[in-house]
Amino acid sequence: MDESSAPKPIRCRAAVCRAGGEPLKIEEVVVAPPKAYEVRIKIICTSLCHSDVTIWSIKDPAGFPKIFGHEAVGVVESVGEHVEEVSVGDTVLSCFLAHCGDCVDCRSERSNVCSGVPLGLADGVMPRDGTSRFTDASGATVQHFLNVSSFSEYTVVDVTRVVKVAAAMPPEKACLLSCGVSTGVGAAWKVAAVKPQSTVAIFGLGSVGLAVAEGARLQGAGRIIGVDLNPDKFEIGKTFGVTDFVNPKEMGERSISEVIKEMTGGGADYCFECIGLASLMSDAFQSCRPGWGKTIILGVEMHFSPVSINSMEILQGKSIMGSLFGGIKAKTDIPILMNRYLNKELHLDEFITHEVGFHDINKAFELLMAGKSLRCIIWMDR
Numbered sequence: 001m002d003e004s005s006a007p008k009p010i011r012c013r014a015a016v017c018r019a020g021g022e023p024l025k026i027e028e029v030v031v032a033p034p035k036a037y038e039v040r041i042k043i044i045c046t047s048l049c050h051s052d053v054t055i056w057s058i059k060d061p062a063g064f065p066k067i068f069g070h071e072a073v074g075v076v077e078s079v080g081e082h083v084e085e086v087s088v089g090d091t092v093l094s095c096f097l098a099h100c101g102d103c104v105d106c107r108s109e110r111s112n113v114c115s116g117v118p119l120g121l122a123d124g125v126m127p128r129d130g131t132s133r134f135t136d137a138s139g140a141t142v143q144h145f146l147n148v149s150s151f152s153e154y155t156v157v158d159v160t161r162v163v164k165v166a167a168a169m170p171p172e173k174a175c176l177l178s179c180g181v182s183t184g185v186g187a188a189w190k191v192a193a194v195k196p197q198s199t200v201a202i203f204g205l206g207s208v209g210l211a212v213a214e215g216a217r218l219q220g221a222g223r224i225i226g227v228d229l230n231p232d233k234f235e236i237g238k239t240f241g242v243t244d245f246v247n248p249k250e251m252g253e254r255s256i257s258e259v260i261k262e263m264t265g266g267g268a269d270y271c272f273e274c275i276g277l278a279s280l281m282s283d284a285f286q287s288c289r290p291g292w293g294k295t296i297i298l299g300v301e302m303h304f305s306p307v308s309i310n311s312m313e314i315l316q317g318k319s320i321m322g323s324l325f326g327g328i329k330a331k332t333d334i335p336i337l338m339n340r341y342l343n344k345e346l347h348l349d350e351f352i353t354h355e356v357g358f359h360d361i362n363k364a365f366e367l368l369m370a371g372k373s374l375r376c377i378i379w380m381d382r
Contacts, residue, residue, distance in 0.1 A: 007033035007040060007078035014134070014152035015361045016142060017066050020059040023362045024068070024151065029142060031154040032133040034080035038126065038156050041074035041092065044171045046150040047375045048364040049179050050206065054302070055145065056365070066124065066143040067134060070096045071178035071375075072150030073171040076162075083159050091165040093174050096146040098127070098160035099330040112190075112329045117160045120147065127158055148178075151361065153380055163334045166342065172355070172377045173341060173348045177334050179325070180375065181351060183298060184211020184274070185337065186326020188219055192270050192296050196220035199264045202242075203256075203284050204274035205233040207351060207374045208298055210240045212272045214347055215326075217241030218340070221270075225263060227256060230371065239350050257286035264289070271295045278305040281320075285309055290316040296323050351375045357382030 010031045015024035034040045052068045076090045086092055100106050103116030113119065120127045124143030133156040134142035134149065149155045165174045184207070188194045200216045202209045205228040216224050217240060226233060226242040234245035244263065251259055261267050267289030273281045276299035285295040290313070297320065301307070309320065328334065340346040354376040356363050367373035 009033060010040070010077075010154050012153035013358070014067050014142075015069075015358070016136065017056060017064055017068060019061070019064050021057050024365075026359060028137050029067070029152060030135045031152065031156060032135075034078055034083075034133075034156050035126070035129065036081040037083060037128060037159050038080040039076050039083060039086060039092070039159055039162055040078045040154060040156050041072075041094070041162070042077045042154055043072050043074040043150050043152065043380050044091075045175055045380060046072040046378050047175050047178075048368055048378065050208075050368070051146065051179070053365060053368060063124065063143065065136065065140075066145050067149040067152050067155075068145045069150035069152070070094060070146040070148035071175050071180065072148060072155075073165060073175045073178075074150075074155075077154065079159075085159065086162060086164060091167075091171070092162040093165055093178050093334070094148045094150060094157050095161045095163060095178055095325075095330040095334075096148055097325045097328075097330065098147075098158060099332075100160045101331065106329065112327050113324060114160065117158060126156070151378075161330070163330050166335070166338050168342055169338050172352060174338065175377065176348050176351055176375060177337055180207045181211045181214075181348065182328045182334060182337060183323070183326040184208040184213075185215035185218070185346070186328040186333065187272060187296050187298055187323045188212050188215030188270075190327030190333070191321060191323040192272070192294055194219035194221050194270055197222035198269040199223045199225070201225040201227060201260050201264075201268040201271045201284070201287055202274060203227045203272065203280050205230070205237050205242070206274065209272070209274035210237060210351070210374065212274060212298070213237060213240040213242050216270070218345065223264070225260065225268065236374075240347060255286075256283045260287035266290070267293050269293060272298060274298050276300055276302040278303070278307045281307045282309065285313065285318065285320055288318055290318060293318045295320045297321070298323050298326075352377055355379065
């Protein structure tokens with residue numbers, strides 16, 4: 001590529017977080033050109049995930065300034081050297097987890113955690129060279145988030161973390177597959193491999209928990225039990241296949257596991273913990289059936305506390321499994337999910353409860369923290 005046609009830095013708007021817990025500020029930033037194996041994307045729409053809010057709330061000066069956002073769809077504006085699978089003008093969605101296709105993990109059916117391009121979730125920089133593509137108006141570095149940083153009109157992402165979007169796929173629906181919905185559906189589909197007519201218990205009916213229900217429904221589960229403190233979640237859950245609802249506040253002196261075992265005649269075949277609490281992880285494990293019960297953990301423990309498991313229960317045939325991004329290999333599995341949506345099999349529309357313009361991005365935070373939204377779509381051109 002000659003110098004005259006090489007991509008140039010772009011000035012654009014970004015929602016920058018200067019300190020943990022503070023409202024985002026729309027500022028001008030400079031987005032550097034993509035380097036080798038990178039693409040620069042003009043964001044069409046993005047959405048807010050609980051992972052954004054969790055890290056946003058941490059009072060760690062070393063982690064800021066930062067541009068959040070990792071669920072997004074956009075158009076490729078320019079590409080760096082050695083990028084062949086996407087071209088300028090392609091519509092793509094972003095993923096925080098790489099899929100290089102060449103490493104031992106990508107080639108194996110047993111893992112979706114690419115070892116060819118490191119995860120690097122806490123680094124705030126691009127994975128290959130350890131530098132940022134963002135600077136603010138004063139020239140100071142602004143950190144990346146989850147390898148994407150979609151709360152910016154333009155961003156730079158490694159090519160292993162983008163997936164082409166089908167032409168018929170609405171961008172706001174494709175956006176949901178970047179993280180949350182894929183994480184939940186994949187946990188039931190890829191990690192647990194839920195069997196038809198089996199019993200499933202889901203602890204926490206936020207977006208990820210409801211996506212687990214949707215995945216279990218698609219797998220043909222016979223009974224899907226939702227556990228949540230918010231009674232409104234049951235009506236929402238019915239859309240995604242939830243058949244029964246348990247509110248821990250209404251159980252009296254009984255434990256969650258006692259109730260689940262009574263409902264299922266000994267324990268659920270599959271239990272999914274979607275909150276990130278060690279105590280609830282233990283409850284989920286105790287609620288699954290001896291002999292073959294599987295407990296799948298979908299989130300990081302919010303207090304970084306260890307999980308205590310009775311070894312006697314493990315000896316009885318129970319298992320506990322971790323699930324990162326639902327076992328999804330982005331470049332092969334997300335196109336399958338897009339096709340299932342276009343074939344009217346996969347529910348996505350119902351996850352979108354709110355939509356705002358970029359200038360109202362802080363409203364998306366308010367809605368999610370108040371428990372009023374599942375996914376709020378943030379449109380860059382509104």
